[in-house]
Amino acid sequence: MQHHEVDIDSFTAGDTDRLTAGEVLAGYLHARAGDFLRALRMYGESGSDTAAAEAAARTLRGAARRIGGGLHTFRPLLDPAWADQLRTELGWLSGTLAQEHACTGRLHRLLGALARLSGATVTPAVASAATVASASAAAVASRTDGSPEGPPPGTLTVGASRAGALLDRQLTLARTRAHSAALQALGSSRFHAVADAVAVLASEVPLSPLAGAPAVEVLAGPSENTERQLLDAVAALPLARAAHPYNAEALVHGLATASEGEAQDAPWHHVRQLLRLHRYAQEVWSAGGAPDPTLLGAGQALDRHRDAAEAAAAAANAARTPRIAPATAYALGVLHADQRLEVEAARFAFQQVWQRAAATAP
Amino acid sequence: MQHHEVDIDSFTAGDTDRLTAGEVLAGYLHARAGDFLRALRMYGESGSDTAAAEAAARTLRGAARRIGGGLHTFRPLLDPAWADQLRTELGWLSGTLAQEHACTGRLHRLLGALARLSGATVTPAVASAATVASASAAAVASRTDGSPEGPPPGTLTVGASRAGALLDRQLTLARTRAHSAALQALGSSRFHAVADAVAVLASEVPLSPLAGAPAVEVLAGPSENTERQLLDAVAALPLARAAHPYNAEALVHGLATASEGEAQDAPWHHVRQLLRLHRYAQEVWSAGGAPDPTLLGAGQALDRHRDAAEAAAAAANAARTPRIAPATAYALGVLHADQRLEVEAARFAFQQVWQRAAATAP
Numbered sequence: 001m002q003h004h005e006v007d008i009d010s011f012t013a014g015d016t017d018r019l020t021a022g023e024v025l026a027g028y029l030h031a032r033a034g035d036f037l038r039a040l041r042m043y044g045e046s047g048s049d050t051a052a053a054e055a056a057a058r059t060l061r062g063a064a065r066r067i068g069g070g071l072h073t074f075r076p077l078l079d080p081a082w083a084d085q086l087r088t089e090l091g092w093l094s095g096t097l098a099q100e101h102a103c104t105g106r107l108h109r110l111l112g113a114l115a116r117l118s119g120a121t122v123t124p125a126v127a128s129a130a131t132v133a134s135a136s137a138a139a140v141a142s143r144t145d146g147s148p149e150g151p152p153p154g155t156l157t158v159g160a161s162r163a164g165a166l167l168d169r170q171l172t173l174a175r176t177r178a179h180s181a182a183l184q185a186l187g188s189s190r191f192h193a194v195a196d197a198v199a200v201l202a203s204e205v206p207l208s209p210l211a212g213a214p215a216v217e218v219l220a221g222p223s224e225n226t227e228r229q230l231l232d233a234v235a236a237l238p239l240a241r242a243a244h245p246y247n248a249e250a251l252v253h254g255l256a257t258a259s260e261g262e263a264q265d266a267p268w269h270h271v272r273q274l275l276r277l278h279r280y281a282q283e284v285w286s287a288g289g290a291p292d293p294t295l296l297g298a299g300q301a302l303d304r305h306r307d308a309a310e311a312a313a314a315a316a317n318a319a320r321t322p323r324i325a326p327a328t329a330y331a332l333g334v335l336h337a338d339q340r341l342e343v344e345a346a347r348f349a350f351q352q353v354w355q356r357a358a359a360t361a362p
Numbered sequence: 363m364q365h366h367e368v369d370i371d372s373f374t375a376g377d378t379d380r381l382t383a384g385e386v387l388a389g390y391l392h393a394r395a396g397d398f399l400r401a402l403r404m405y406g407e408s409g410s411d412t413a414a415a416e417a418a419a420r421t422l423r424g425a426a427r428r429i430g431g432g433l434h435t436f437r438p439l440l441d442p443a444w445a446d447q448l449r450t451e452l453g454w455l456s457g458t459l460a461q462e463h464a465c466t467g468r469l470h471r472l473l474g475a476l477a478r479l480s481g482a483t484v485t486p487a488v489a490s491a492a493t494v495a496s497a498s499a500a501a502v503a504s505r506t507d508g509s510p511e512g513p514p515p516g517t518l519t520v521g522a523s524r525a526g527a528l529l530d531r532q533l534t535l536a537r538t539r540a541h542s543a544a545l546q547a548l549g550s551s552r553f554h555a556v557a558d559a560v561a562v563l564a565s566e567v568p569l570s571p572l573a574g575a576p577a578v579e580v581l582a583g584p585s586e587n588t589e590r591q592l593l594d595a596v597a598a599l600p601l602a603r604a605a606h607p608y609n610a611e612a613l614v615h616g617l618a619t620a621s622e623g624e625a626q627d628a629p630w631h632h633v634r635q636l637l638r639l640h641r642y643a644q645e646v647w648s649a650g651g652a653p654d655p656t657l658l659g660a661g662q663a664l665d666r667h668r669d670a671a672e673a674a675a676a677a678a679n680a681a682r683t684p685r686i687a688p689a690t691a692y693a694l695g696v697l698h699a700d701q702r703l704e705v706e707a708a709r710f711a712f713q714q715v716w717q718r719a720a721a722t723a724p
Binding site: 159326 | 476478479480481519521522607608610613614615616617618622681686687688689690691692693694695696697698699700703704706707710
């Protein structure tokens with residue numbers, strides 16, 4: 001094993017001409033390990049400040065994902081057994097920490113959609129169960145005041161309110177469980193072992209002999225492998241179909257079994273992960289430069305794809321709750337379809353970003 | 363009143379230079395009245411041949427709409443009291459005859475959508491309640507045979523099957539009622555009065571003094587009025603929004619009251635009617651020439667808009683049936699949203715046809 005120290009902030013892309021691959025990679029991993037340790041300290045000091053705790057957890061997850069990505073992409077330049085083991089542990093950590101955030105986001109997304117579907121002018125970001133309930137109450141009130149030729153009794157709007165309350169209960173419970181799991185994980189000996197490994201990584205990186213070669217000679221190969229996997233995975237996506245708006249593809253299994261819907265989404269989720277790996281690999285090269293706007297835009301579209309797919313699944317899942325009223329189930333059906341439409345819209349957006357980049361590529 | 367006879371098939375656009383407006387208009391109305399009377403005879407002779415009866419009813423409706431359109435657009439060239447009265451009666455007749463056909467189409471559309479949403483490879487045209495039920499039974503069977511890690515119990519696919527059966531019952535009942543109403547209408551003294559008026563129209567048209575002027579001088583004015591109304595109504599549509607795919611506009615009131623959804627659709631339905639009036643007015647001029655492809659394409663998009671909006675309303679209505687299972691209500695919610703998505707897709711299609719025509723206009 002060789003030990004390397006390099007200040008990531010002090011070199012630019014041009015410097016890679018003079019540095020070894022190990023120096024460039026170690027510089028990146030040192031910096032991310034530093035982010036990880038600072039975020040961990042911030043998290044410990046956040047106390048009852050939930051906003052600070054959330055920000056710290058986000059930085060911690062981002063650093064863990066970037067270190068894991070570096071260990072994956074540049075595995076030939078590293079001690080492979082060490083890299084595989086730490087990467088598995090970082091994956092466990094960032095996955096565990098991501099759950100609480102995901103539950104919060106999913107609840108906001110679903111309550112925002114319910115408000116929108118009920119004709120309330122509430123933006124998803126500020127929607128809450130209370131907003132949906134009061135919008136619904138206002139709708140009922142305006143209906144009672146209305147003319148005798150007015151609409152039929154508003155069971156469906158009552159349904160939206162009940163569906164919101166049901167989702168609020170279920171996702172708040174899931175979030176509480178995820179929060180407990182995250183706290184338990186952060187107090188575990190497994191976590192302390194990860195934190196210790198990252199602390200070591202902040203000063204030394206176990207490199208393979210190949211890492212002694214100049215960066216310009218051996219750093220590109222692993223990056224290009226990741227990029228090739230990404231391009232192959234994108235080529236396998238049904239992009240021609242996604243380019244045609246309103247193809248109704250995402251709802252094809254809207255009433256079929258959950259596993260069929262998931263099978264349809266899987267290739268897109270896979271591309272999302274490869275896109276992220278590719279973006280992280282570019283960070284190693286670009287040393288703090290601006291990220292590629294195509295990768296960012298495509299990644300945002302696929303984040304939205306994932307969020308909408310999971311929200312749609314949560315609505316379908318809530319509809320399986322025993323003894324719910326038909327009006328509640330109806331509202332959950334509309335909500336499920338609405339989120340599957342979002343899935344389709346996200347695929348369209350991804351296709352647009354990707355084709356535009358392909359058209360302007362040199 | 364003046365009486366005119368002209369053979370519509372014997373003159374082309376160039377002939378309008380030499381003919382009076384009354385001759386051109388009377389020629390068109392004579393021909394459509396002939397269509398009406400032939401279709402009526404075919405309908406009476408169709409007996410138990412439902413395909414022949416349907417074809418005859420379609421021709422009858424088309425002829426009634428065209429005569430009514432001519433009476434509306436070219437009212438200044440006609441005896442106005444007579445034109446208004448006959449137009450009202452023709453509207454009543456074509457509206458009554460259209461109901462049965464609409465119920466059949468709506469049922470096919472909804473059962474086809476349910477099959478598609480259940481992942482069955484059934485085209486809407488051949489879908490039936492039996493197909494949905496058997497596709498669903500096959501899905502349940504394959505699930506029972508599956509591995510223990512398979513999907514959760516298929517309550518939602520059962521829901522699709524039950525929703526299909528419920529819609530089948532409700533829309534078949536509505537169709538039977540519409541059929542009885544049509545038969546009753548065709549046997550009524552009110553209908554015989556319309557048929558008599560059309561029979562007179564086949565040989566003579568009550569024209570106003572203005573109709574004596576050359577066609578080139580006075581036929582354009584009323585046509586242009588209709589076209590101007592159409593262009594104004596299209597200009598008032600939210601086309602910029604419709605041009606942006608996946609704007610989620612059509613679902614904005616997906617869980618609100620029915621009347622709010624209808625208010626949103628009304629301007630599009632209005633344009634659909636004006637488009638048809640404009641197309642019929644062009645027929646008077648073109649004397650059997652090919653219809654304008656833009657008007658045809660735009661009209662087809664708005665027919666689809668109307669059909670999807672009515673199917674979505676039927677699904678929402680079925681969900682208000684007392685004592686239905688939550689799984690049935692959920693499937694109806696997904697189905698409602700799916701058809702509202704079709705509404706949005708139809709607006710997008712209309713916008714595409716219209717903008718393309720505007721871009722290539724001289």
